[in-house]
Structures are given as structure tokens and as C-alpha cells.
Amino acid sequence: MEGVAVRLHINNIGGLSDADIVIEGVTIIAGENNVGKSTIGKSVYAFLNNMDTWRETYEKQCQTNIVRYLNSKNTVLEDLCMSLSGAIRRRTNKVQAMTNGFALQESFVVSVEDYQAAENETERESAVARLHKFFWEYCRSYMELYLKQSTERVMAENTKDIESWISDTISGLNSVELDELAMQKNMLNQSFQSIFQKQFRKINSDKSRISFQDDKGREVYMEWDDVSERISAPLRVSQQVHFIESPKIYDFLSDVRYGHVQKEYLRYLMAPNVFKKKEAFYTKRDVSEAFSDMEDVSEEVREVINKLTEIMGGRAEFFQKVGLEFKDKNIKEPIHAVNVSTGLKSIALLEYALRIGTVKRGDILVLDEPEINLHPEWQKEYARALVLLQKSFDLKFIITTHSPYFIRSIECFSDLNDIMDCLNVYKITQNNKGNVVENLSYSEYGMTELYGDLSAPLDELEELLSDKYGIEEQQI
Template identity: 25%
Template sequence: MKLVLQNIGLISHSEIMLDGITLIVGNNSTGKSTIGRALYLHSASLYGISQYIEDDRQKTILQEMNKRGETLDLILKELSGAKRRRKVSEAEMLRKIASAQLSRCTVEDSRDIEKILHTYLIGHAKLYGVKLSEALEKPKENRYQEWLSVSINRILAILEPGDDLIGKRRVSMKLDRYFSGQIIRVKRRTTSENDVEDSESSYIEVVSDDATSNRISFERNKKAGKDVCSSVLQSFTIEHPAVYIENPRVLDKLPSRLNWNKTDILDELLSPNVDSFSVSQPYNIDSYNNYIINFYINRFITDSLSEKQEPITMDSMASEESATATQQEQYEANLKILESALDKIVCGHLVMQGPKGAQFSQNDLERNIEISSLSTGIKAMSLLRFALEKGCIQKGSVLILDEPEINLHPEWQIEYAKIIVQMQALFDLRIVITTHSPYFMQAIEYSTKIQHTNSKYHCYLAEYASGRSRISCVDDFPSLGYKKLIESFSKLESMKNSIQNEDGVT
């Protein structure tokens, strides 16, 4: 797999291999983190995008159906003299069922749309004890026929925008979150006559192993004062959401509630800028209703539509295939290996129990430790273990680690590097790591050789000059990467020599 960046952040153009472990070294503000965030933006935008588009349409249609339902209430009350319908919840259920079906239609499915709305109209009227004719041909039913005609036109208007428009909006929303609406490379204020600026095109492209590619392109929206998505071209699906570990202190959020589902963990703990967003509500009150809606849709209503209509679900996330027993056994076996290695380093592990939720159980202590009291190093190890335990890291997943060595003693940096390499081998991961540590860099390189995965190890050097970042592969010249990381030692040596000279020491 290969990541291609064109005019992204400080990077004018770069192609980065994503075979196994990709290590990126360099000074601050050279575009290292941009690479990881761009890769994450690609995954977060395209993972489950088909389901997102369907859910977005369904939500919009449901909002319209609520308005049309209120209008229908007024008509029924006026013509039947009824004061109220039997149960508000029954009318709400009918609207949700109709909305779920309508969201699967297109503007070409006008006959199906009419059938769905007609079925809803008949059902809603029954709640008032009103029995309408199938053709709505009676003189007193003109108002209902008019309601049906207006409703059909409004649903068609909602279905008019293509999938690409909704997809671009989703990418733009993610762009606001992870790049603050600024992703296109900014040109320098002044350029010499000899400077050749790059083309205006700006995109993130991921090329799969079979040469198919996904490309997200961007443009500037001067009116809005930010960058937006201009097009999305997708040729392969994203099987698993990417995991981004940036700040171990997000582990402090764990005790905020007892139950964490996989979606919340990925969104609130394992993504960029997670410390800038509040914890979402722990429980979706519509989950049970959605289950009931699915049952009624697939049991009683879908048969009346065209054969091309597939069974409908109300899930808010793209569902993953259930793991087989063999796959689950393999995962758990690999998980135990990594959990044991992590627990050995930190001498303990997280426990989810009691009214306080998550705490840390240290092997030689009788009482558990509050998460907020843990050292940042233990939090870093525990966050990775938590991600594994909750199934956020699956076989073939993309894992992005932004300076994982921060707050770790050199000895722990080496141990952490060994675990990362072992984890990549066990789960066939694609891992992107940025680092400033020569200890960590060398530990990664040596560990890949020990694990015999060095053929999937790539090292890149990020450098900044003339208003742009240059990302160079240094696989054949690893000393260039080390040199960049150990330059600070030569400065310390110069300081030492200066002190010795001042003291007259030879």
C-alpha cells in the first residue's frame, strides 16, 4: 500500500510506502504529523461511507416526515373531528419505518416512493379510526390526495443530491475536525523568479496492493474561509477504521462512564485532537426502537416494494462481519501474548469494575490506583492494551502513533518498540510512527530484524526548506535518519567544550 500526498500541509508531493512499519523522523514542523493525520483523514472519511450516506438521508427524510406527519394530524383532526390519535408512539413508529424505506430509494423510484407514503398515510389515518380508500378517489379524500402529492415531491427533493455531494460534506466535516479546515499547502509570500510552484491540485491518495486507489481532493472555499473536499473517488473499501494514538492522557476519560462501546473508543480516545472534544452520551436511547423498526420493516413491509429493495437496517455505523470461531481464537491467542508483554513492563493492568469505572491494578499493591494518578508512561502502555482488548485493532488495521516515545524512559522506549514490532507481525498491521528518539528508532529497526519483518520496514526523513517539506525515503541510508536525531548530542558536546575552556580544563 502507498500513501500519496499532493500539496497537503507543508508537503508539496510525497509518496510513502505502507507495508508494515513506516517510521518518520525529522525536526519539529517538518510535516511528520501531517502524514499521520492525512492517512487518518482518509480512513475516517471513507470507512463506512455508504452506510453514512444512507443514514444521513434517512435522518433528513425522518425530519421531513415529522413535519408531514404534523400536517396530516391537522387534516385528520379537521375532517374526522377527533381530538387526538390513539398513541403518539404508534405514529412515530410508522414515520420511522417509512423514513427507513424511503432512504433506500432514488429519484427514479417514484412508484416505490408513492407506495411507501401511501402505506404510511393509510396506517396513520387508522390511528384516528379513519379508513381511507385505496385509490383516495372519494370526494372527501381530496385533501389526503393533495397531502400525498406534496409529500412525494418533498421526498424527491431530498433524494435529488447525489451520493458524492453527501460524501464530500462528510470529508469536509472531518477536515474541520482534524485539520481545522486548513489542509492545502500555503505558498510563500514571496518567490524568486527561479522558483517553480506546484500545481494547484491538492489531494490524499491511498493506492492498495492491487493498484486500485482512493483519492480525496480539496479546494479552497474563499467565502467560507476554509478548505473543503472537492471530490471523492473510491475504488476499494476500508475494512477497519484507523487507530490514532497521540496523547496518552486521554485515558483519564475512561472513568467518566462505565460502558464504552467500540465506536466511542475509536472516536473519543483513538483519534487526533481527542482532548479537544467532550465525551458523548453513554447510551443511545433509540437503539431498542431501531431493533423493533428493523423487525417490522423486514417482516411486514419490504415485501410490498420492488424486488431490488434490500432489507433495511437502522444501524448508525457500518457493521463489520462477525468473526468466526477460528478467527476469534487466533485473535485472543495473539492478544494474550501482547497483554502479557505490556503487563510485564508496567507491572499491572486496567480493570473496569466498581462505581468508579476504570482503575489500574498494580501487581504488588492491595488497592487499585486512579487513572488520573498514573504516570504518563503507564497510560501510554495501558491505552494501547485497552485498544487491543476492545478489538479496535484488527488484522490488517492501520495504526498511527504520533511520537509514542514521549514521557517514556529510554529503557521503556526500547520495550515499547519491541511490542509494536511484535504486534505488527501478529496482526499484519500497517503502522505509521513519528519519532524524535534515536533509542526508539534503533529499537524499531533491530526488532524488525529479530522478527524477520525488516523487509516491511521503511524509514523516511522529513526536512523543511524554502517553504515546503521534503519527505525522503532513507531505507538505503539509515544513517541519515540517525544523524538527524543525534545532532543535538553534538551541540551538547560543544557546550561541554565551551565550559571546559572557560574553566581552563584541557
């Protein structure tokens, strides 16, 4: 995706009626409060989150669905085995392990899918024949867990019952969900429901829609109406998307329980509504590998990390007994997370995410008003870091902001680093038709007007003071 734009089109999501957003480098979403700035970043996250690992998710879900189905069918087979063997105790754990292993066979899953997708009798008979062989072996393995005598002889004597079970099991396979499109649709629907707290559709709209066009020009859209939802094709995305809602996640990251899985835990925290998350953090990562990549940083991004460290006068480091501490080069004792300023946390969090590998080349990073706790000087340096990261690490940034200092800094550094072609600035305003999204990058006076709008409150204050002191001077 390096150097290539992707596009997101939003219709009737949140407070937005229509928005066409280009993501190719640094994308700025500016505007007043409560006009839908955050809706764009949340929509990107809801649509693309975890899609980089979709293939693994899909395969695991297929296996889970097959195992669940087989477990529902195992009762008849188990009762038969208990009756034939005279066993007193059921071999529940061994049966489950065998069933799980059976569902992992790729050739079996493919045969089930072929059975479901058969378009004529010939294809169906071929799939049934293959499935029959699988299930005959499944029955054999099942019976071997219970029978001490010859399994072959017992199966031959009970062929009618076994064939009946196999026939019934095959005929019910159409109920096992293996349709990738259906699974992804459900996953995306749940994602939008979760991110927007079940209010992602624009109020009083008949239909909501979001479409994503990747770097190859392939477009995938999902739409909702009052009755159902549909997706046009499976998403194929390779990059991760992260969302920094607040620098306060620095405090959560300091939890000593997650010192061995900082990379995964930080990714878990880099999400919308993170402080309201109900699902617990969980990872299967091997603890022995946890610290092997803490300093594994490419040379191209090390320069940016060093610059951030220089700005901060130190960096965040994790200590097993106390958690995440800030090591100031001028202070001997590390500073506890609760005592680190919010502005410092903003920069320290970005540097730490890069250093431990949570954020990788080509990822999309959504920053929700990152300048809020930063002094104008640090806003400038933070903007410089973002531009350098975009240029050297191909990160895609979506930034919501209403700071003219921050926007101007990004604009200047983009120009100085020759990436103006990758900068897109959008302004959201309200009118009687709803919220209007305009790309100012192609407007002759758009940026000038934007700076004027964002600076207007200061001008109004100057006018108030001018009115006061102007009147006093006249009275004198």
C-alpha cells in the same frame, strides 16, 4: 489487507506540499519539530475515520433525510385527517413512529433512488408508479390513526385531495439527498475541518488534494480549491483507524460513568484533539453485553499482551466504583490513575486497548511521539511490542518520532522478526521550497544520516564541553 500495502498521497495539506506515504506495516515519520510530522497521521485519521462503518452511516442518513422530508409534507395530510375525523388531539408520536418505520423499508428507499436516477421517461414512470403505491399505503396508515369509520370509504371520497398530496410529495423527492458520493464528501470535509481546526489547507495554495490507494489498487481522491471540493469515488475501507495523541487519555478512561462501555469510550478518546472535543460521547451499545468481551483476546496477540504486562509488572483494570486502576503485582493496593506515571500509562494504554478489543486485527494505529515519556529501555520494549503486533496481528502503525533510540529499536526488531519489507521510514526536512518528505528505506545512507541528524544536539553539547575543557587544559 494483511501483508499488502496501501498508499496515501498528500498535496498542500497542513504544512506539507507533497508527500507519498506507504502504509504496509510500521511507518515511521521522523524529523525536527514543526516540519509537518503530525500532519500525515492527522490526514490518515481524517480521511479514514469511521469509514469502516460507512455503509451503516449512509443507510441511516438516507433514512434520516427521507423522514425529515416526509415530516415537512405531513402537515397537509395531518390537517386533512384532523378535519375528516374531528379529532381534538394530534397523534404526533404515533405518526412519527409510523413515518420512521416507512422510511426503513429498503424497497421504498430504492424506489426513491430510482426516481432520482431515472434517465428517461420510461424509467421515471416506472419509479413513479411504485412510489404511488407506497404513498397510497402511507396515506391509509396515516388516516387509520385518526379515523374510526371505514378508511377505504373516506379515502375514496377524498381521492382528489390524497392524489394531490401524493403527486406533490413525489415531485419533491429530488430534493432529498440520497447521493452517496455527496454525503461522503460532506462527511470527509467536516472531518478535515474538525481535525485541523479549519486550517487543513496549506496557506497560499490554490488547491489541496489527498488520495488513498487501497490494497486492491483502487484509488480515491478528494480535492479542495477556493470555491468547492470534490471526491472521485466513494471510499471502501474495512479497517478502523485510531490516534493516540497522549497517554493522558488514560485518565479520561478512568471515568466511572463509562465503565460499562470501555471499548467504545476508548475508541472515542483515541482521536486527534481529543482534549478539545465538543461533541459528547454517546453509544447505543447494550449494557448487558458490555463486559462479555473484556477478556476475549486471540491467542496470537496474548503473547504480546503478556510481554507488556511483564514489562510493566502489572496491568490496568477497571473497577466500577473507582474507575481504571493499575494493579501492580508487587503492591497489594491498586494505584489510582492520577498516581500512575505517564510512561507507564503509555504502555498500559496499548495493552488495555488490545485486551478489551478496541484495537482489532488489521486496524491502523497512529502514534504521535509515543516515546516522549519513556525511558530508553522502555522505548526498546515498546518498539518490540509494536513490531510483534504488526507481525502477529497485522496492525498498521504510523509513528511520528524524533528519538534515535526508538527508531533504531523498531529497525532492529523489524529485522530480527523478518518484517523489514514492511518497514518504511520517512524523514521530513525544510528547504526554500517547503517541507520535503523522503523515504529513507530506499536510500543507501539515509538511515545513517537520520541518526546523525537526530543525535546532532548531543554532539553539539560534547563540542561545547570539549571547547571549554580543551581551553582550560591549554592554559594549564
